[in-house]
Amino acid sequence: MSIDLSRASDEDYRTTRNATAEVAAVPDAVPDVYDDADHGGLAAAKAPLSPIPFPPILLRRSGVYRVDRPIVLPPVPVPIPTPQIPPFPPITPLGASAPDQAGSSTNGQEPHAGTAEDAVAPLVPVPSITPLFGSEELRVDIDGVKPTMTISGTITRLFGGRLTWIARVKKDPATGTWSGPISYRDGNASLRPHTTVTVKLTGGPFLPSNRKATATFSGGTASPVTHTFSFQKAAFRDVAFEYDRVSDATAVTSHNPATHPNRSPSAPGSTLTLETAYSRLGFQVTKTGGDSVIPNPPGSAWSDQEMHDAMQAHWSRWADAPQWAIWVLFARLHDQGTSLGGIMFDDIGAAQRQGTAIFSDSFISQAPNGEVHPGPWVERMKFWTAMHEIGHAFNLAHSWQKSLGTGWVSLTDEPAALSFMNYPYNYPGGLDAFFAAFDYGFSPDELLFLRHAPERFVKMGAAPWFDNHGFEQEAYEQLRAAVTGPLELELRVHREPRFEFLEPVVLELRLKNVSSTPAVVDDNALQGDGLAIVVAKDGGEAKRWLPFARYCTAPAPRVLQPGDAMYASVFVSAGSGGWLVSEPGSYTVYAATEAQSGATAALSRPLGIVVDRPSGTEAERLADDMFTKEVAHVLAFGGSRVLTSANDTLREVAERLPESAAAVHATAALGAPKATDGKVLALGDAGTEVVEVVPADPHEATQLLSASLGDFDRAADSLGHIAVTKQTERLAAAMEDMGDTTARTDLLNASADVLARRGVLPGVVEELRSR
Structure with a gap:
């Protein structure tokens, strides 16, 4: 007997696995010698130093330095009963001028001279405290393996936001300081409005706690400031x-x-x-x-x-x-x-x-x-x-x-x-x-x-894949007009491009050789990293559709003869960046593909689609449960054996909206995993991992897939010709497993007839019929 894994019940298992952690730390010494004079980018590595009896001073100064931002409180009278104790000088806030050697501060205030009253109870300022109201980090990248000659920083304020800044730096041989212009900012720029940073690195090789980075920020409209950062770790x-x-x-x-x-x-x-x-x-x-x-x-x-x-x-x-x-x-x-x-x-x-x-x-x-x-x-x-x-x-x-x-x-x-x-x-x-x-x-x-x-x-789990990708419609149109070549990319549906509310949007891609000579393309051109799709809601932001998985494939050259084409089905309602098509309104979808790495092959004409308003309160009520990441996951991958909450939502859609296009997709996603055996990772009785095979359930698969394909034209409209053909093959296999060969033959022939009437390629139709 095996226990299916769930995030709510396996905390002991997870804790046990984490207890075996091993750490690979960044070395604190420079493994190779780097030329400080090379400031144009990556420093060139030279031969490692030969061992010598005394440890060489090859301190790796790159790493993270940090300073906490203190709250500086005003002086508080503290009675001191012993009059012989001399008064303490005032504590200088971070960034202010320090007292000079004569005892007078540079801000023009006289030093405290002391009186009879002071001898009884001098005013002693309480030292500043450093709660979690802010911090500042400096990342120094000037030696070690493959230094980028960069210094960057992150400033965090509880009440002031966050800023990341970056500067490419060079070393001044005379002063030993590293300096350069701040060329990049992300966040609240007012936290560091300066234009230049200069950093002096100090400290010996044997006590990391003594290593310091003194950074002076200057330029721009703000007055220069200097902060001292303490070395924290070698890892970025x-x-x-x-x-x-x-x-x-x-x-x-x-x-x-x-x-x-x-x-x-x-x-x-x-x-x-x-x-x-x-x-x-x-x-x-x-x-x-x-x-x-x-x-x-x-x-x-x-x-x-x-x-x-x-x-x-x-x-x-x-x-x-x-x-x-x-x-x-x-x-x-x-x-x-x-x-x-x-x-x-x-x-x-x-x-x-x-x-x-x-x-x-x-x-x-x-x-x-x-x-x-x-x-x-x-x-x-x-x-x-x-x-x-x-x-x-x-x-x-x-x-x-x-x-x-x-x-x-x-x-x-x-x-x-x-x-x-x-x-x-x-x-x-x-x-x-x-x-x-x-x-x-x-x-x-x-x-x-x-x-x-x-x-x-x-950071994993934070920004989506290809974050900050921008899309300009005008630039796309200019590029499409300029692209010439043997290939034509078409983004299409086999129906009026109007979708019901809650209906997943499935589009098909066709890459066709429209020239008079053969063309060599990558067989993964319509599903790999060479495919780019952008969805733009009218009046809203254009977003790139990103698939739920990224593939690393071997080159797969394929020859398209004149007039030949290759096809793919794409679920564009949602991707790894979230739901793109969910609200009622008009959308425009663009597609581009690279037939070969590094060369744009073809760009499609924009396809306009419309999502209707909800037909009733039931569809509106189901929307919050439908437009979740788990449901998108199940629809994109054609089902799931472990995401029970998403399956429950799809089951409810099929029961409450049985005549809807959304029900076609719901029953297809519920039925597909039932048609074949499938693997899930589980914990066995001994607490070790096992691959548990969930057996097919041909009876339930037949019920669900028959419901999805009952009105075959409606199913072909919504699923698309490619997907509806795959679902038909699944249903036929489930019928065969149940021994219902007559129903299986009737299904294949009837489906082939409908697809032939809808203009599907004769080869596809005959292959389906011959099964």
């Missing part, structure tokens, strides 16, 4: 990793670059783990959990639905709130096949970018023919994939797609970046050329983002 961010492995998969969490002869001279020469690979770049990583091995039926592939269910039900750190934590699951294969090497989970609402999965039997385990060192080659690819997907969880885009999102600063695409975020096989010269120069890190722009961007942009 703290994050927790947790790994689990399915029993039929292999997990690669470490790799020694020296095991393969094709390596860069600047690559690390010792074993890197996922934790140490990030810790050497400035992250303190806590590894939680015990690397559990989860029994799994052999040969079983994982769907997106099962992956998301597993993350929410199983991960010991799961919370619907921002947190510096990532879950990594090593599974054998995704149900898309061997072309998918890894995936970054993306959820809706607060909990985004928190889970990743690596598929050990995918293309990353297939060394090329003739590879002399296949073992190290495969290990290297699996390690790269894990680092790549975890990078996505930090909100890093692909190297060649920076201009598509993360608009916190102006970033340019880097198709030739030697970074974990680039595809080795897309690098100029190919995979071998990439690893011959790769030093197992990120690009300077990526490190700038990881270490210095406002926390909400980077």
Whole structure:
């Protein structure tokens, strides 16, 4: 007997897993020598110093410095009975001038001379206190591994807001100070209105508590101010990793670059783990959990639905709130096949970018023919994939797609970046050329983002994927007019583009070769990172639709002959950024795709859609329950075996609004998981994780899917031709499992007849009929 995991009942289990935490800290010493004269960006690494008998003074001064903002109280009379005690000088508030050596303060006040009355009871100011009314942090990034020559800061005030500022700095050899212009601000700019920062770093190598950063802010209309910050830690961010492995998969969490002869001279020469690979770049990583091995039926592939269910039900750190934590699951294969090497989970609402999965039997385990060192080659690819997907969880885009999102600063695409975020096989010269120069890190722009961007942009569960992406309709129209080529992208519905209130909006994409010669495209052009969709509500903000999962796929060239096309179905009502189409009104949807990495292939004409007002009070009453992240999750992935609350809502929609289009989607999402066996992660009797297979229920699947497809034309209108065909195949399989072959044949023939009447391609119709 197994117990299904629930977030309300497994606190003991989660606490036990967290108790096994291991910490990979950022080293406090500089592992390599860096040239202070190189201030243009990344400093060049030189050969490590040879060991010497006396510890070298290679103090790593990069890290986080902090000063608390005190509340300075006025002096309070405190009687002191001993008249021989000399009076205390007044305490200088932070930022004010200090008394000079003669005892007079620089603000023009005379020093306290003392009288007979003072000798009895001098006035002694009570020292200032530092409650949680504000704090200030300084992030210094001028040495260590891959310094970006940047100093940034975050100011927090309980009653004044928050500000993050960034300055690229250079060192003055004469004074030893680091200074530069403040070029970026996010938040309340009045908290630091100055234009320049100059920082002096002091303190010895042996007592971190003695290290100080004295920062002077000047320029602009404000008077200069100087604050002293105390060293807190070498890590720019703290994050927790947790790994689990399915029993039929292999997990690669470490790799020694020296095991393969094709390596860069600047690559690390010792074993890197996922934790140490990030810790050497400035992250303190806590590894939680015990690397559990989860029994799994052999040969079983994982769907997106099962992956998301597993993350929410199983991960010991799961919370619907921002947190510096990532879950990594090593599974054998995704149900898309061997072309998918890894995936970054993306959820809706607060909990985004928190889970990743690596598929050990995918293309990353297939060394090329003739590879002399296949073992190290495969290990290297699996390690790269894990680092790549975890990078996505930090909100890093692909190297060649920076201009598509993360608009916190102006970033340019880097198709030739030697970074974990680039595809080795897309690098100029190919995979071998990439690893011959790769030093197992990120690009300077990526490190700038990881270490210095406002926390909400980077932290898991905070800002959505590709946060701050902007969309300009006029620019889109100009670009579409300028794009020429063999491919035409169409965004369409097979009906009037008018939707009922509560009806999920499903659109179809068609990418067609309209030229007279064959065209080579990526087979993932309509579902991978090369696809961009924007939804703009009339009078409202334009928002980018972002899928619930990000895929890392191998190149899949496909030849489209003249007149040929490829198709995809897209649920655009909601994505990882929330619900985009929910309120009544008019919307415009735009789509663009890259047929090949780095080259825009086609942009669609805008598609206008309308969402009607509620038809009655029942639909209005159900709206609050319908437009939730859990329901969006279930609709996007075609069902769930663990999100019972969302399933209850969909069941209520089907019961209370049986004639609605929303009921078509509800019964389809409820019935699909019942049609096949499915996996969920659970706790066994011994308290260990197991993969529990939930058996199919053909009888219930037949009831629900029959309700969804009862009016086939209505179902095809709402689900779309692609999705309705898949649901028909599911229903036919459930009927076959029940032994009802006559009903199955009638269903397939009747459905094929309707699709043929609606103009679906003859090949699709005949394939359905032949089943």
